[in-house]
Amino acid sequence: MTGLDVEDVSYSYGTRRALDGVSFSAEAGRFTALLGPNGAGKSTLFSLMTRLLVPPSGRIVVAGHDLARAPRQALARIGVVFQQPTLDLDLSVRRSLRYFAGLHGLSGRRAETAIDAALDRLGMRERSGEQVRALNGGHRRRMEIARALIHAPAVLLLDEPTVGLDAASRQAITAHVHDLAAGGMAVLWATHLVDEIRPEDPVVVLHRGRVLVRADAAEIAGTQSLGAAFLALTGGEEAAA
Amino acid sequence: MTAWWVALRAVVIREALRFLSQRGRFLAALVRPLVWLLVFAAGFRAALGLSIVPPYQTYITYEVYIVPGLVGMIQLFNGMQSSLSLVYDQEMGSMRLLLTSPLPRWWLLFAKLLAGTLVSILQIAVFLALAWGFGIEMEPLGYLAVLPVLVLTGLMLGALGLFISSTIRQLENFAGVMNFVIFPMFFLSTALYPLWKMAESSPLLRDICAFNPFTHAVEAIRFALYLQWNGPALFWTALSFAAFLAAALWGYDPARGLTRRRAG
Incomplete structure (x- = not known):
C-alpha cells in the first residue's frame, strides 16, 4: 500500500x-x-x-x-500544501526550502540536491535566489508545492x-x-x-x-x-x- | 549529524534570519529597556535608596540595580511575543508546517523555544553593550557567566508564552497579555525593587514577589552578572521551566486539538 x-x-x-x-x-x-x-x-x-x-x-x-x-x-x-500560505516573505526561496529540508533531517549536499530537484519539477529553479516577497501569487504557490516535495513523499x-x-x-x-x-x-x-x-x-x-x-x-x-x-x-x- | 540536530539547527537559523530581517522588531526590543534604563531609572534614582545586599558588595546606583531586571524584561517580552504571534498572525501556518515534521513534537517545540531564546540573547548582548557605553558596567566575566543562565531563563519564559498561546483564547490581543501577564510578572518581581523594599510596603506583596518565577529568573541573572552562584533562584527557574514546558506540551497535544477553534 x-x-x-x-x-x-x-x-x-x-x-x-x-x-x-x-x-x-x-x-x-x-x-x-x-x-x-x-x-x-x-x-x-x-x-x-x-x-x-x-x-x-x-x-x-x-x-x-x-x-x-x-x-x-x-x-x-506526507507532503502538505496548506490552504493558508505558510511562507517567510523576507527569506530567499532557497533559504526557506533549506529550513523545511532541515525539519525533515536533510542538510548539506543532500538538502541542496533535493531542493534543486524539487524546484526543477515545478520550473522554479531560476528563482531560487529571489526573495519570497518578490514572487507573484502563482510562483509562491509553486514554491510551496516544491517545498512539499523535498523529502520525496x-x-x-x-x-x-x-x-x-x-x-x-x-x-x-x-x-x-x-x-x-x-x-x-x-x-x-x-x-x-x-x-x-x-x-x-x-x-x-x-x-x-x-x-x-x-x-x-x-x-x-x-x-x-x-x-x-x-x-x-x-x-x-x-x-x- | 542526526535528523534531530539538523532540525534544531534549521529552526534556530530561520528564527535568527527572520529576526535580522525585521529591523523594526529589533529596534523596539532595544528601545523598551533603554527607555527604562535611561529615563525611568534616572528619575527614580533620587527616590529609592538601596542598601548593600548580595550580590552587590558596594553601594550601587539604581541604574545598576535595574539592569538584570531589564535583561529579564527583554526575555519576557520576547517569550510572549514569539509565542503569541503563533496564535494571531500567519505564524500559525508556520507552526502547522513545523508540526508536520516527522520528529517528536516535544523536540520541535523545544527547538522553537531555544531559537527564540537565542534571539533574545542577541538583543540582550546589544542592550548590555549600550548600557556599558553609558557607564553601567557589570563584572567583566559576568557577561560570560550569564550566558548559560540566560538560556535557562529564556527557555522558561518562552515555555510560559507557548503554554499561554496554546490554551488561553480569551486574551485575544497583545494588550490583554500585557495587562494580565507581562505587567504583573514584571512589577511583582525584584526587577525594579529588591524584596526587602517590597516588604516595607506590604508583606503580602513581598510573598507574591518571592513566589513569582520571574523574580527567580531576574535574581539568577543578577547573581550570574556578578559571578555569584544563586542555587535557589536557578532551581526555581528550572522547575518553572519544567512545569511550563509540560503545560505547553499538554496544550499542543493533537488529541486535545491545537486548532479546535480554527479548523473549519
Whole structure:
C-alpha cells in the first residue's frame, strides 16, 4: 500500500459533527480530487491527515503507516500544501526550502540536491535566489508545492491550493500537480472548483462531513457536466433544506 | 549529524534570519529597556535608596540595580511575543508546517523555544553593550557567566508564552497579555525593587514577589552578572521551566486539538 487510506474517520467540535464516518483512499499514481463546498469538512480532514488533530475513531494510513500508531513514519511520507500560505516573505526561496529540508533531517549536499530537484519539477529553479516577497501569487504557490516535495513523499496533500490565483496560474499549477500524480505519487487535491478536475480523475464528494460519492469524474458527471452533477449532489440538497 | 540536530539547527537559523530581517522588531526590543534604563531609572534614582545586599558588595546606583531586571524584561517580552504571534498572525501556518515534521513534537517545540531564546540573547548582548557605553558596567566575566543562565531563563519564559498561546483564547490581543501577564510578572518581581523594599510596603506583596518565577529568573541573572552562584533562584527557574514546558506540551497535544477553534 503506497497511497493514502482514510477509514471511517469521524470528528466533532464539541457537539458539532464536522466529519461523520468518512472513508476513501487516494491511490499512488492518481490525482484524487476531494470535492466539497465550503464548510464540507475538508480543512478538518486535512488537520487530521497531518496530525494537528487526532480522530477519536477511525484510521488514517499513509503509505502503509498508521498515523496513530507510527506518526513519525507516516508524517515522513506526507507532503502538505496548506490552504493558508505558510511562507517567510523576507527569506530567499532557497533559504526557506533549506529550513523545511532541515525539519525533515536533510542538510548539506543532500538538502541542496533535493531542493534543486524539487524546484526543477515545478520550473522554479531560476528563482531560487529571489526573495519570497518578490514572487507573484502563482510562483509562491509553486514554491510551496516544491517545498512539499523535498523529502520525496509518497502522498501529496493540497488543501485548495489555487485559492486567490488568476486563471492562468491556476491552470498551470493544476497541470503541474497532475504531472506529479502521473509520475507515481498519490495526490489528494481538495477543491470546490470542478474545472480543476479531469474526467479520468477519481473524485470524492464531501458534503456536510459525509462522503456522498466516490467515483471517477466522468462517471459522476454522466451525461451532464461535472459542475452540474456536483451542484445537483450538494446544492440541490442545500436548496431543499 | 542526526535528523534531530539538523532540525534544531534549521529552526534556530530561520528564527535568527527572520529576526535580522525585521529591523523594526529589533529596534523596539532595544528601545523598551533603554527607555527604562535611561529615563525611568534616572528619575527614580533620587527616590529609592538601596542598601548593600548580595550580590552587590558596594553601594550601587539604581541604574545598576535595574539592569538584570531589564535583561529579564527583554526575555519576557520576547517569550510572549514569539509565542503569541503563533496564535494571531500567519505564524500559525508556520507552526502547522513545523508540526508536520516527522520528529517528536516535544523536540520541535523545544527547538522553537531555544531559537527564540537565542534571539533574545542577541538583543540582550546589544542592550548590555549600550548600557556599558553609558557607564553601567557589570563584572567583566559576568557577561560570560550569564550566558548559560540566560538560556535557562529564556527557555522558561518562552515555555510560559507557548503554554499561554496554546490554551488561553480569551486574551485575544497583545494588550490583554500585557495587562494580565507581562505587567504583573514584571512589577511583582525584584526587577525594579529588591524584596526587602517590597516588604516595607506590604508583606503580602513581598510573598507574591518571592513566589513569582520571574523574580527567580531576574535574581539568577543578577547573581550570574556578578559571578555569584544563586542555587535557589536557578532551581526555581528550572522547575518553572519544567512545569511550563509540560503545560505547553499538554496544550499542543493533537488529541486535545491545537486548532479546535480554527479548523473549519
